[in-house]
Amino acid sequence: MTLLDRYLAKRIVGAMLRILLSMTLLVVVVDLLLTRQDNIIKYKIPAWAVVEYYICFIPQVIFEYHAAALSVLIAGLMVLGKSAQDNEMTAVLAGGISLRRIARAPVVVALLAAIGAYAFQDTLGVTASRTAEVLDKKYFSKIGGPVRHGTSWTNLGGLWTCHVLKFNPRAMTGQDVYLHAIRPGRVDEIRANRIYWDEKERRWYLEDGRWAAFDPGKDWEVVSQRITRAPAPFAESPEELFALDEPSRSKTVLELAGDLHRAEHLGMPALRQQVEYHLKFAQPALCFVMIFLAIPFALRLRRGGFMLGVGASIAIGLAYLTVFYISVGLGYMGTLSPMVAAWLANVLFLAGGLYLFRRTPT
Numbered sequence: 001m002t003l004l005d006r007y008l009a010k011r012i013v014g015a016m017l018r019i020l021l022s023m024t025l026l027v028v029v030v031d032l033l034l035t036r037q038d039n040i041i042k043y044k045i046p047a048w049a050v051v052e053y054y055i056c057f058i059p060q061v062i063f064e065y066h067a068a069a070l071s072v073l074i075a076g077l078m079v080l081g082k083s084a085q086d087n088e089m090t091a092v093l094a095g096g097i098s099l100r101r102i103a104r105a106p107v108v109v110a111l112l113a114a115i116g117a118y119a120f121q122d123t124l125g126v127t128a129s130r131t132a133e134v135l136d137k138k139y140f141s142k143i144g145g146p147v148r149h150g151t152s153w154t155n156l157g158g159l160w161t162c163h164v165l166k167f168n169p170r171a172m173t174g175q176d177v178y179l180h181a182i183r184p185g186r187v188d189e190i191r192a193n194r195i196y197w198d199e200k201e202r203r204w205y206l207e208d209g210r211w212a213a214f215d216p217g218k219d220w221e222v223v224s225q226r227i228t229r230a231p232a233p234f235a236e237s238p239e240e241l242f243a244l245d246e247p248s249r250s251k252t253v254l255e256l257a258g259d260l261h262r263a264e265h266l267g268m269p270a271l272r273q274q275v276e277y278h279l280k281f282a283q284p285a286l287c288f289v290m291i292f293l294a295i296p297f298a299l300r301l302r303r304g305g306f307m308l309g310v311g312a313s314i315a316i317g318l319a320y321l322t323v324f325y326i327s328v329g330l331g332y333m334g335t336l337s338p339m340v341a342a343w344l345a346n347v348l349f350l351a352g353g354l355y356l357f358r359r360t361p362t
Helices: 003-042 047-063 067-085 088-094 104-122 124-140 253-266 271-300 305-333 338-358
Strands: 149-153 160-168 173-183 186-198 203-215 220-231
Touching (some): 047 104, 067 104, 067 305, 253 271, 271 338
Antiparallel strands (some): 149 160, 173 186
16 A cells, blocks of 8 residues: 555544444434333433443444445545545646545445445344344333234144134144145145243144044045143144344355245245345445545535535435335335345445545536
8 A cells, every 4th residue: 555545544544443333332322212211210210221231232232323434425425525625636637647546545445335334234243143132122111011913933843834813922822723634535724722932842832622634635534633731743843933034134145045045945925134235234334335435526615614514414315224224114015126225226326425425526
């Protein structure tokens, strides 16, 4: 690296870290005062639990709130804009150094930030998110009655399909159970009053039911068996059946990919999780995209001062978030494919940034 590269890289990295810290502290304070304060007082949550929760909350701020990418954008605008205002850029360009050469250090810093963000998100970020979920359920969430809803599992082992009219995911038990399996020359049907998961034996059990088998061609019953308590005829565990209920932020890329594969095999809808899988790559990559917006805007706003740079950051950030949330929402609805929904905003803003970069007067 040349002296110019080290000079720009050092200033941008320093500004990024300060901005990222400031944004994180701001979000934490706002969340504490507006969202958590009442429960902290009401449930007398210990101070250590609050501190641990907000330490584990940091990855969510960095990625889901786009703090990392916005810090790259603001740092690039501030540092390069200041250099342009002080005529440092004019002097460098007059010395025969091209804009592409000047941009090398900021682009490398942004690329390393994107790689580091992905690595952090997929390792410490996942661990922190899991801990935050545990703390949130233990201390902050209001305790209510059992949540019961219907659920269905298809393509289970043995060609079984299971429908539970009332299921309590906390207790792993359900009522009004119907199972059926269609095979050549035979249809099996089970109706039971209750199904529950036995953690010790690691299997599902049925209670108070009846197992019948039919010949579909002759339309008469072949076998009929009363069920008092018997193992369910499928072996899938709750971890497999309810894997998609856990937040994607609490899973690594490989874990989420495995859950999606199992969901596809079981016939479960997983459109939202497919979008979030691609977002695990698209969100860190935004750090790289933002530097190509920061460079041309910084040079164009050289006479505007600090406040104009802040205004430009806000405008770019709001424009990106608008496109981002629209495309992701369309992905959740199935209007856009998961990959397109996750990457559309990045591609559009990268294309816009490269266009402005090429048209920047030197």
